[in-house]
Amino acid sequence: MSHTPGVRQAQKQKTRQALMDAALGLLEEQSLSSLGLREVTRAVGVAPTAFYRHFPSVADLGVALVEEALGSLHPMIRTTVSPAEDSDERIARAVELIAGHVAAHPAHVRFIARERHGGVQPVRDAIREQLARFAQEVKTELAKDPVSAGWSDADLLMLAGLYVDQMLVTGSLFLEALEVQDDQEAQDDHGAQKEARRRAADTATRQMRLISIGRRHWLD
Amino acid sequence: MSHTPGVRQAQKQKTRQALMDAALGLLEEQSLSSLGLREVTRAVGVAPTAFYRHFPSVADLGVALVEEALGSLHPMIRTTVSPAEDSDERIARAVELIAGHVAAHPAHVRFIARERHGGVQPVRDAIREQLARFAQEVKTELAKDPVSAGWSDADLLMLAGLYVDQMLVTGSLFLEALEVQDDQEAQDDHGAQKEARRRAADTATRQMRLISIGRRHWLD
DNA sequence: CCATGCAGTTAACAACTGTTCTCTGGAATT
DNA sequence: AATTCCAGAGAACAGTTGTTAACTGCATGG
Known part of the structure; x- marks a missing residue:
């Protein structure tokens, strides 16, 4: 079950990490509750809807950042x-x-x-x-x-x-x-x-x- | 100069305080950087533009709350x-x-x-x-x-x-x-x-x- | 009593938000 | 080689945002 040998999963985690990094950068001058989903995707250079492939909401992105x-x-x-x-x-x-x-x-x-x-x-x-x-x-x-x-x-x-x-x-x-x-x-x-x-x-x-x-x- | 004898100034401070109180209430489940100007005025029951009569921005409202x-x-x-x-x-x-x-x-x-x-x-x-x-x-x-x-x-x-x-x-x-x-x-x-x-x-x-x-x- | 000042209103604007649905291209599976 | 899967794109939606301008009415000071 899913040994994930792939180029596929690698790219996914790459954009996921890019989203987290971009969010962390944007959070230097605001707090998480004002961080917009579109703001993050715009900083990464992906479509807003791509966000949902990685996190259900910005709050979950925040939890991932905590870990x-x-x-x-x-x-x-x-x-x-x-x-x-x-x-x-x-x-x-x-x-x-x-x-x-x-x-x-x-x-x-x-x-x-x-x-x-x-x-x-x-x-x-x-x-x-x-x-x-x-x-x-x-x-x-x-x-x-x-x-x-x-x-x-x-x-x-x-x-x-x-x-x-x-x-x-x-x-x-x-x-x-x-x-x-x-x-x-x-x-x-x-x-x-x-x-x-x-x-x-x-x-x-x-x-x-x-x-x-x-x-x-x-x-x- | 300005002993402010007035009913006028009293009402002004009253709405000013109402804005601060409403903001404080709204801030129980979000942070200041996501607090909207319209959100506050809506909670008080005044027009959005009335906000500017008291604070140049929400940040200044925040500073007043600190004091x-x-x-x-x-x-x-x-x-x-x-x-x-x-x-x-x-x-x-x-x-x-x-x-x-x-x-x-x-x-x-x-x-x-x-x-x-x-x-x-x-x-x-x-x-x-x-x-x-x-x-x-x-x-x-x-x-x-x-x-x-x-x-x-x-x-x-x-x-x-x-x-x-x-x-x-x-x-x-x-x-x-x-x-x-x-x-x-x-x-x-x-x-x-x-x-x-x-x-x-x-x-x-x-x-x-x-x-x-x-x-x-x-x-x- | 009349003219001024000013707290608050109304309307409108361009820009932005989160979320939905549909679609596409290429990797993964068979 | 054919089929499935799925990360990401694109377009469109109904709401929301901050800020502007011009206004109204009433307490104030002359």
């Missing part, structure tokens, strides 16, 4: 939180990892930040579900750490949630830093952007350090 | 963070205050959460500015607390930012708890909603407590 943006992130998160080495060094590594991810996939990060509380329910639900999975995974990693000895299940989950939220906050912070260059176009003022990036990393590091300190003294 | 939603919150925040009484009791009071605010003005909270990273730049900027003011105010209150003795300016600001972010996270958490009743309409299942509320308050309290612990041990 593209967050689905491949699970292993990365697991290895980052897993107990190892010195705490301060792990924090620095986590912050750098987030910064790198935002620099590599800014549109994905913006999409998640924007649609997490956005106007399209199925997309909100998909994001919430992925983040809940993240929290569960972080929780199981935290449980392995000797620091978590004696912690209740509820406490572990609350800390995992705090980490996940903080990850998103840090992500948007780096995203804002990336947008600094757009405001000043006089000369290529990469200095100000680098500055904003550095300040974002600094703030994120301090906040994660404070959380980590609170974690160590939780059972006092 | 309505956050402008009156400054004194409340200042008194909540100000140093007094026991720490755990202050946390409980803060969480209850947020819960009460969300219950009293759910549409405002949803609007801020949604448009903070939404698709309309002027609105994003307005929210960011208000939140920055919050952070500054929280910072000056934190500085008064003896616990903050020896803290650098950057550390105080980072903690203030953490508190502000946590306030928003807690707000959306309570908002999600409010929406639980919509999912199950069989009977008036207020039990599940109360449960969700309780769990949200519990999580928020634990998280703030952990942050507060990290704060006390920051200078170790």
Whole structure:
């Protein structure tokens, strides 16, 4: 049943991906609930009706984007939180990892930040579900750490949630830093952007350090 | 100049407020970037062109909503963070205050959460500015607390930012708890909603407590 | 009391939207 | 080699959108 050996399915997935990419681009200056079906197909260069061959509606396109943006992130998160080495060094590594991810996939990060509380329910639900999975995974990693000895299940989950939220906050912070260059176009003022990036990393590091300190003294 | 004694100005502000209220209502199931001018005027019961007498565009309506939603919150925040009484009791009071605010003005909270990273730049900027003011105010209150003795300016600001972010996270958490009743309409299942509320308050309290612990041990 | 200002109306416009039905060409199956 | 399948095109539909211009009526200030 359908081993799909084909040139056919390949082309289909190619246009499907083109639709998703075009949508992601258009979503940089609007939200999903205002994204039109025709707008997307026009950007790709296909007929409006072709859209229906891939998604029943723009909302479903959004759900697919959620999985593209967050689905491949699970292993990365697991290895980052897993107990190892010195705490301060792990924090620095986590912050750098987030910064790198935002620099590599800014549109994905913006999409998640924007649609997490956005106007399209199925997309909100998909994001919430992925983040809940993240929290569960972080929780199981935290449980392995000797620091978590004696912690209740509820406490572990609350800390995992705090980490996940903080990850998103840090992500948007780096995203804002990336947008600094757009405001000043006089000369290529990469200095100000680098500055904003550095300040974002600094703030994120301090906040994660404070959380980590609170974690160590939780059972006092 | 312009003591505006009039019945005239009163009626104008009345329709202006009606436009804002209608917009806020419509924004419960979409985002601002998809909110149409005609949609709003239709909901109020005035001609589409009447809109221009009050706002140049929907984006400006959004900026006005930001000020309505956050402008009156400054004194409340200042008194909540100000140093007094026991720490755990202050946390409980803060969480209850947020819960009460969300219950009293759910549409405002949803609007801020949604448009903070939404698709309309002027609105994003307005929210960011208000939140920055919050952070500054929280910072000056934190500085008064003896616990903050020896803290650098950057550390105080980072903690203030953490508190502000946590306030928003807690707000959306309570908002999600409010929406639980919509999912199950069989009977008036207020039990599940109360449960969700309780769990949200519990999580928020634990998280703030952990942050507060990290704060006390920051200078170790 | 009369002239002005201005909140709100009416009508019309070109442009755009999502969705339907019908059709086509080429890959996939037999 | 003949047939089926199906991604995409094309045309047409009924609604919707933002914005314009010219208007009406009433509270205001002289």
